[in-house]
Amino acid sequence: MLKVASNKKKRLYYHFVVFLVGAVFLIIANTVLGIGKEFQIFGKEWFVFAILAWLFLFLIHVFNVFITNRFMGKAWEQQQMEKLMSKQQARIEKIKTELKKEAPHIAESEIYNEELKAIEKTSELTIIVAAGENDAIGKDNKLIWHLSDDLKRFKKLTSEHHIIMGRKTFESFPKPLPNRTHVVISRQPSYQAPDGVIVVNSLERAIEVAKNDVQPFIIGGGQIYQQAISLADKIEITRVHSEFEADTFFPKIDLSIWKEIDNVFHKKDSEHEHEFSFITYIKK
Numbered sequence: 001m002l003k004v005a006s007n008k009k010k011r012l013y014y015h016f017v018v019f020l021v022g023a024v025f026l027i028i029a030n031t032v033l034g035i036g037k038e039f040q041i042f043g044k045e046w047f048v049f050a051i052l053a054w055l056f057l058f059l060i061h062v063f064n065v066f067i068t069n070r071f072m073g074k075a076w077e078q079q080q081m082e083k084l085m086s087k088q089q090a091r092i093e094k095i096k097t098e099l100k101k102e103a104p105h106i107a108e109s110e111i112y113n114e115e116l117k118a119i120e121k122t123s124e125l126t127i128i129v130a131a132g133e134n135d136a137i138g139k140d141n142k143l144i145w146h147l148s149d150d151l152k153r154f155k156k157l158t159s160e161h162h163i164i165m166g167r168k169t170f171e172s173f174p175k176p177l178p179n180r181t182h183v184v185i186s187r188q189p190s191y192q193a194p195d196g197v198i199v200v201n202s203l204e205r206a207i208e209v210a211k212n213d214v215q216p217f218i219i220g221g222g223q224i225y226q227q228a229i230s231l232a233d234k235i236e237i238t239r240v241h242s243e244f245e246a247d248t249f250f251p252k253i254d255l256s257i258w259k260e261i262d263n264v265f266h267k268k269d270s271e272h273e274h275e276f277s278f279i280t281y282i283k284k
């Protein structure tokens with residue numbers, strides 16, 4: 001920065017010398033060599049005006065180096081920036097000290113908020129599903145297999161709870177299942193269901209309806225699982241260890257989001273034509 005300033009001054013000095021030499025040359029050119037001897041402006045020789053014009057340019061140069069550049073040049077800008085930065089630094093330091101003082105209170109309130117959330121979130125929204133190795137869950141609005149222990153487990157887990165389902169899954173039952181509150185999701189404004197069956201027009205509304213249940217279950221089908229998987233806290237899946245032809249599938253379980261916490265294998269036998277495992281996942 002200093003080098004730039006001294007270069008400017010050096011250039012100004014050269015300008016001054018050239019100006020002096022030039023002025024002498026103009027005087028000699030007119031008075032001794034007789035160049036433009038007859039040419040006068042307001043009764044004065046032309047070199048007087050030429051020297052004055054040059055002097056004016058020189059003064060502009062002086063002004064530029066000592067005034068404009070000093071107050072608005074790069075060095076001045078840098079100086080202002082440094083001042084501003086040191087002020088901001090002082091402010092940051094002040095905020096840091098204040099934050100240190102406040103940190104214990106903030107920590108306390110965070111713990112308090114977490115506790116509050118835990119109190120507020122008392123229900124565990126659980127997906128229950130049976131899916132093949134290729135995630136197949138249904139074909140032609142029917143289940144693909146008959147696994148008696150899986151049905152028993154479904155009954156045991158869901159009894160006395162809300163079971164949330166899509167309209168198509170509801171229609172795949174011959175009649176509503178006993179000892180469970182059915183919440184059926186449909187976009188049809190006047191969808192008719194038997195007495196006791198709650199009909200809602202969105203998944204969010206279904207979850208809201210079941211909010212006082214400690215463990216409401218999402219029981220399918222494909223469309224509803226797809227929408228519910230990001231909202232659920234738990235998945236109870238019966239993984240049937242075969243691949244099936246199907247038209248409805250369960251979404252992929254993302255193991256970066258879900259953690260397996262239980263896995264019970266079941267062999268093939270007279271009542272079960274496929275091997276399967278009861279697997280429980282919870283959200284990490």
Ligand SMILES: NC(=O)c1ccc[n+]([C@@H]2O[C@H](COP(=O)([O-])OP(=O)(O)OC[C@H]3O[C@@H](n4cnc5c(N)ncnc54)[C@H](OP(=O)(O)O)[C@@H]3O)[C@@H](O)[C@H]2O)c1
Pocket residue numbers: 128129130131136137138139140141142143165166167168169170172185186187188191200201202203219220221222223224225227248
């Ligand atoms: N393996 C298993 O564990 C399992 C479990 C359950 C079902 N299943 C199988 O899955 C199949 C049925 O699944 P699916 O995907 O075809 O149908 P679904 O999910 O049972 O129901 C779809 C219907 O739900 C309603 N719906 C969906 N999203 C909605 C939203 N955001 N708002 C309002 N309404 C909404 C619509 O009803 P409207 O058309 O009336 O508007 C839609 O047609 C069957 O094959 C069944 O056997 C398998």
